Amino acid sequence: MHSNSIHAPAMQALNLLALLLGWLVLSAPVQAGQYQLLAEQPNTVVVAARVQNAEQVCNLEISIQGQATLEREVRAPDFEARIEITPEVVESVLVSWRGKFKRAHGEAVNACPTQGRTQFRVVEDNAALKASWRTALSAMDPAKAQCVRTALQLDRVRYEWFDTMAQESSPEDSKIQRALNRCDEFVAQKKAWGEQNPQSFACTLPGGLKTRCEGFFSAMDKGKAVPISAEVAIRRLLDGQPWGTGVRETAGAKAARQKQEQVRQARLLADEEAKVKAQEEARLREEQLAQEAKVAQARERKEKAEADRARRLQELDRLEQERLEKRSWLLKQLEKLKSDPQAEAKSEAKSEGKSEGKSEAKPEAKAGEPKPQ
Numbered sequence: 001m002h003s004n005s006i007h008a009p010a011m012q013a014l015n016l017l018a019l020l021l022g023w024l025v026l027s028a029p030v031q032a033g034q035y036q037l038l039a040e041q042p043n044t045v046v047v048a049a050r051v052q053n054a055e056q057v058c059n060l061e062i063s064i065q066g067q068a069t070l071e072r073e074v075r076a077p078d079f080e081a082r083i084e085i086t087p088e089v090v091e092s093v094l095v096s097w098r099g100k101f102k103r104a105h106g107e108a109v110n111a112c113p114t115q116g117r118t119q120f121r122v123v124e125d126n127a128a129l130k131a132s133w134r135t136a137l138s139a140m141d142p143a144k145a146q147c148v149r150t151a152l153q154l155d156r157v158r159y160e161w162f163d164t165m166a167q168e169s170s171p172e173d174s175k176i177q178r179a180l181n182r183c184d185e186f187v188a189q190k191k192a193w194g195e196q197n198p199q200s201f202a203c204t205l206p207g208g209l210k211t212r213c214e215g216f217f218s219a220m221d222k223g224k225a226v227p228i229s230a231e232v233a234i235r236r237l238l239d240g241q242p243w244g245t246g247v248r249e250t251a252g253a254k255a256a257r258q259k260q261e262q263v264r265q266a267r268l269l270a271d272e273e274a275k276v277k278a279q280e281e282a283r284l285r286e287e288q289l290a291q292e293a294k295v296a297q298a299r300e301r302k303e304k305a306e307a308d309r310a311r312r313l314q315e316l317d318r319l320e321q322e323r324l325e326k327r328s329w330l331l332k333q334l335e336k337l338k339s340d341p342q343a344e345a346k347s348e349a350k351s352e353g354k355s356e357g358k359s360e361a362k363p364e365a366k367a368g369e370p371k372p373q
């Protein structure tokens with residue numbers, strides 16, 4: 001008994017893996033599946049009514065085993081209702097629905113012209129399902145696996161709780177099938193970044209600038225391609241809307257390049273400022289040297305003029321000295337007389353005295369000396 005309880009989950013995982021791999025690889029309609037419910041925990045699941053007429057909005061009455069009956073308005077095209085089930089520790093929970101007319105806020109909502117039922121298995125954990133999905137997704141191309149995960153999350157498919165081996169059908173079947181088919185298209189479509197890692201790769205921008213680029217998804221908006229997230233691209237893919245790809249410089253590379261450019265511009269500006277400052281200093285030095293040269297020239301001219309004046313005065317003094325030295329004795333006497341009026345009388349008395357003295361003291365001629373003729 002214990003051995004069977006050990007091998008049952010493993011066998012279920014293998015069977016689920018084989019079925020899921022066949023589903024993923026062949027992408028062909030296969031056995032439907034249904035959610036498993038975790039006992040004593042709230043579980044969100046989907047039920048859908050088959051509406052064959054032209055109704056766009058109608059009302060369902062939904063009965064859940066072990067819970068109160070509830071109502072949901074559903075809309076075309078899927079006519080789906082999300083409900084929450086909190087099962088007791090039981091083997092399964094039966095959910096049924098049928099159309100029910102209602103009036104709300106003064107408006108009538110027609111009953112959906114349908115009825116249906118499904119059954120959910122109740123389990124204690126989903127370890128086997130998680131392992132099966134993990135193994136199946138890891139067997140895919142990584143890009144497709146990521147696309148499938150994203151597509152199912154966008155459609156709110158709780159795939160790790162979805163049992164493809166269940167005998168029941170679910171509205172999620174078509175969503176899983178669509179995700180698999182469309183993700184094949186997603187992987188097959190050529191991307192602008194080719195085989196390179198879209199997160200970062202070496203590239204050359206227009207103009208020859210070498211940098212790092214990243215790939216991005218795009219969509220047309222008013223005739224212009226605008227970037228969108230991978231999730232939005234996959235949403236458009238699921239809805240059959242066009243999308244594209246492009247390449248742009250990474251934010252980090254752009255920031256680094258802009259910083260380098262700022263540093264370069266700052267360096268150029270500093271160099272230019274230094275050049276202007278050097279030119280201004282050179283101009284001021286030239287003006288200072290020119291001013292100093294003017295002052296020196298003025299000083300030289302002044303010194304030369306003073307030297308010439310001194311030489312002229314010296315020459316005048318020398319000429320005056322020569323003139324004074326060359327004056328006649330009489331002129332000297334006259335000048336003396338002019339300067340001393342009594343000098344003439346003294347000079348005459350002295351002259352007379354000398355004359356008398358000479359005549360009185362005139363000696364006789366010695367014998368033997370000839371007399372003057």
